[in-house]
Amino acid sequence: MKNGAKNDEGSCVKCGTCNTVCPVYLVTGNEIHTPRGKQHLKSGIEKGEVSSHYADIFSKCLLCGACLEACPRNLDTPQLIITVRSQLPGLSGLSFLKYVSRKALVHPSLLSGLTRIGTAANLLLGGWLPQDSGLRLRLQGFEQEAFKLPARGYIEKLKAELPEDKERQESEANSGMSFFTGCLANHLQPEIAESTQLLVAKTTGCKADVPLEQTCCGMAALAAGRIDEARDLARKNIMAFEANDFPILTSCSSCYFQLKSYHELFDDDPEWRERAVRFAERLQEFSTFFLEKFSEKNETLLPADTGPGKKVLYHDPCHLRFKLHITRAPRELINLLPGIELQELPDGPRCCGQGGLFQLAHPDLARQVQDMLMADYAKLSTQTVLTACSGCLLQWQLGLAAEDNGGKAEHLAIFIARLLQ
Numbered sequence: 001m002k003n004g005a006k007n008d009e010g011s012c013v014k015c016g017t018c019n020t021v022c023p024v025y026l027v028t029g030n031e032i033h034t035p036r037g038k039q040h041l042k043s044g045i046e047k048g049e050v051s052s053h054y055a056d057i058f059s060k061c062l063l064c065g066a067c068l069e070a071c072p073r074n075l076d077t078p079q080l081i082i083t084v085r086s087q088l089p090g091l092s093g094l095s096f097l098k099y100v101s102r103k104a105l106v107h108p109s110l111l112s113g114l115t116r117i118g119t120a121a122n123l124l125l126g127g128w129l130p131q132d133s134g135l136r137l138r139l140q141g142f143e144q145e146a147f148k149l150p151a152r153g154y155i156e157k158l159k160a161e162l163p164e165d166k167e168r169q170e171s172e173a174n175s176g177m178s179f180f181t182g183c184l185a186n187h188l189q190p191e192i193a194e195s196t197q198l199l200v201a202k203t204t205g206c207k208a209d210v211p212l213e214q215t216c217c218g219m220a221a222l223a224a225g226r227i228d229e230a231r232d233l234a235r236k237n238i239m240a241f242e243a244n245d246f247p248i249l250t251s252c253s254s255c256y257f258q259l260k261s262y263h264e265l266f267d268d269d270p271e272w273r274e275r276a277v278r279f280a281e282r283l284q285e286f287s288t289f290f291l292e293k294f295s296e297k298n299e300t301l302l303p304a305d306t307g308p309g310k311k312v313l314y315h316d317p318c319h320l321r322f323k324l325h326i327t328r329a330p331r332e333l334i335n336l337l338p339g340i341e342l343q344e345l346p347d348g349p350r351c352c353g354q355g356g357l358f359q360l361a362h363p364d365l366a367r368q369v370q371d372m373l374m375a376d377y378a379k380l381s382t383q384t385v386l387t388a389c390s391g392c393l394l395q396w397q398l399g400l401a402a403e404d405n406g407g408k409a410e411h412l413a414i415f416i417a418r419l420l421q
């Protein structure tokens, strides 16, 4: 996160720098949707002058962080938006999630999707996904038939195959590394978790321990302004990983950002804040971790270079790009792979339009944001998109499926694991 970012000191000087980078403003062209516009509305909220119209305005944000990165006054508009969303029930009598649900239910394309969702959706939103999984919220806006459910989620499978207690404890003690899977790799695409484990085994010689009590990172809950729920999920995850002090690898960029920010949820709770800080110190971002491991063992692990090969695009998740500034490590990791040529978008990286619940509240706007990305992607000579963020991966997979031109989006872990097999 940008150092010293805040909203309570200094005020917006209305310079408009943020407008030039805001994906929502770039598609609507409406000043009310700009970060500057939201900063302007802040004073009305502080005075309690809030109508339900505010829910709509404050729903039109992807929480991408581009405005925070650009703002010369360090104004943290995404944080302002989360705060306003959390305060909406008290201010306007309407919770943000209720607003989003209403929007989703009156939207024709979502309605038609909902009538066609069939068994897969019933399973996903009914019994398959845990109540506290952020994927529940994210998937409600998608055409659910696009998802094929695995026979069992990754952690469910581990539980079913659990060896005797003593054997398990010994295996945990020997692993030296823990793994936070995130909801997508746990419930919908367990091959991401399996591939990550394969990479861990190849590069460290051990299998990462997967604490079975881990749960959703809480990002979707926070995006919905449900701060208490995000805190509960944070406590559960911190406790789940406290049995040892191993480094904690994550295969999802958004989860990594959320887990890394847990301490911000406990400003008024020194004990949990301290535990969250210790937890954050152990976190390992996927591409940074494997770049280091592969750089050490490159020659012995990777297959020989067979000459000009596959072209790929790496998609920067906004949470890594703007908030953590991790953009080089994934590219350097891909550049280590023999026979792989990395391509870049002509005008640089763009947001995919997923943005937590944004896709659910505003599918048309999300599609317009995604269309700008797809138009740039179409100028490249690659059909393979790699990323390490669950939300971006889902958005790309659905966008490419709709284009039906043979394009494919994959998690970096799956792509690299295939090269090693």
Ligand code: SF4
Binding pocket: 011, 012, 013, 014, 015, 016, 017, 018, 019, 035, 036, 039, 070, 071, 072, 073, 074, 075
């Ligand atoms: S960049 Fe910052 S100071 Fe300038 S208009 Fe945007 S929020 Fe205000």
Ligand code: SF4
Binding pocket: 021, 022, 023, 024, 025, 034, 035, 060, 061, 062, 063, 064, 065, 066, 067, 068, 077, 078
């Ligand atoms: S976080 Fe992104 S979408 Fe939201 S106001 Fe800032 S630039 Fe716009």
